[in-house]
Amino acid sequence: MSTSLQISLAVGGGLVLAGIVAHGAWSARKNQPKQATPPKPPAGPEPVPPQEPENPLQPPVPTLMPEPDALAGRQEPSFDIDTSLGALEQLTTPEQRKPVLDILIDAIAPVTLESPVSGEAALAAMPATRRVGSKPFAVEGVNVVGGQWEIPAAGQRYSAFQCGVQLANRTGALNPIEYSEFVVKAQSFADAVGGTPEFAEMAQEVARARELDQFSSAHDAQLGMRLRAHRTAWSPGYVQQSAASQGFVATAIAGRMVLPSGQSGHGPILGLSFDAQAAQAEDPEQTALYELAMSLDVPQVLRSEAPFARMCEIAIALASSMDGVIVDDSGNPIRPETMEAIHADLEQLYDRMDARELSAGSALGRRLFS
Structure with missing residues (x-):
């Protein structure tokens, strides 16, 4: 009788211990920062379709190959560089x-x-x-x-x-x-x-x-939004992958990404940043990020790029895919009606800058607001 009781207690204790270990592992996985999705392996070569048996009644089609003399005489296209010019002339273009x-x-x-x-x-x-x-x-x-x-x-x-x-x-x-x-x-x-x-x-x-x-x-508007993690933290790789899906590219500065302009000679439309120390950690994928920031330097970006509208669209898309909340610098939620009010004020600011011939994103505008 005592032996059966001891066995029962031992089994029960083992089950409790297993439950504690399983709960601990589940909690650890739950609290781990979200990770970037590993890239898919490259697709292998396409299978070669089976060759149909040759028809003895039909002669084989010859393969056309260039003659050796033709190959020997062929030249690859090249770009001539005038080396007679001095260094200043070569480096200074119109x-x-x-x-x-x-x-x-x-x-x-x-x-x-x-x-x-x-x-x-x-x-x-x-x-x-x-x-x-x-x-x-x-x-x-x-x-x-x-x-x-x-x-x-x-x-x-x-x-x-x-x-x-x-x-x-x-x-x-x-x-x-x-x-x-x-x-x-x-x-x-x-x-x-x-x-x-x-x-x-x-x-x-x-x-x-x-x-x-x-x-x-009076017209130097610089706008910012923050995306704050709702339940689970993010790893730097997860943030970078999510931002890249919206068109952002990494820069030489740790924790800094930009949305490039489609216009030649213009700076980025938007900036995105997160903790630089987290990006440089020895094991960044185990580093927890709870917030990222998006910024718009209004006078530096062309009005035709619709930068604020794109900023709002990207923030909403990232909030949905990353399970985040859009807030201002004070931590207050930014709602759609607030975005609409800011956009209306911004249009009036653009009009005043245009009237002064110092349009946002223009050569003069970029120089003045630098």
């Missing part, structure tokens, strides 16, 4: 020589010349740094061939120049000290090329800079 200065956002000093100046002389006269304080400094010349303004390049000749400094950017407005530095740099360049500069009054340009800075500050 696209890179396009003018950048514009009276809308630059203080410009014309430089008159008595005779044309070579591009080599202009390049040698350039200041060591192309900045005035925190603002970009640039020089442009009128090419004697065609009469177009362009960035000076070797191998060209110029009949006039102009020096310019940007009136405002995200660091603030051009101040009197920076304008004075601009005058010194422009005068030095003019002296080196034998030209005579003409400068606008400092008070006038500083006032223009302040007004432009006020406009840019």
Whole structure:
């Protein structure tokens, strides 16, 4: 009797212990971060269909092969490179020589010349740094061939120049000290090329800079959304795979991905980021992520790209596929009606920027909001 009781207790204890172990394993799997789906193995070669027996009444079809002499005389297509040009000429293309200065956002000093100046002389006269304080400094010349303004390049000749400094950017407005530095740099360049500069009054340009800075500050919209894990955490690989399914690509910065623009020469439409330390962990797939962030730099992206609408669509799609919740920086849920209100405000902002000829994503807009 006692033996049967002991056996029963032992069996019962074993079942309880097995249940505890199984529950622990289940809990561990439940709390493990979601993993990326392994890529499917490449498909094997297609099976070769069985060959039908040859018809003795039908002669075999000959295989056409090129004659050996024809192969020997064939040449692959190639691209000729003119190695007689100097390094500067090879590296400077017409696209890179396009003018950048514009009276809308630059203080410009014309430089008159008595005779044309070579591009080599202009390049040698350039200041060591192309900045005035925190603002970009640039020089442009009128090419004697065609009469177009362009960035000076070797191998060209110029009949006039102009020096310019940007009136405002995200660091603030051009101040009197920076304008004075601009005058010194422009005068030095003019002296080196034998030209005579003409400068606008400092008070006038500083006032223009302040007004432009006020406009840019009122229209510098940078929007963000966060996606927060609802039940189960994510691994970095799972986040990257999910984001890649929406068109994002990884960058050289750990934990940073971007949605590329479809327009040549433009920066990314959206940014996506998550914990960089998690992305660089020794075993990132065992690292738990509970949040990722999406960002839109409005003035840097063309209106035609519909960036905010795409941001909302992607956030909703990721929230659905990753079991997440869309929140703002304060952790408050962002609902569809909130997205619609933001979109309406954004359209008015676009209209004001267009009216000022500083459209979002345009060359001037990108320079001003940089």
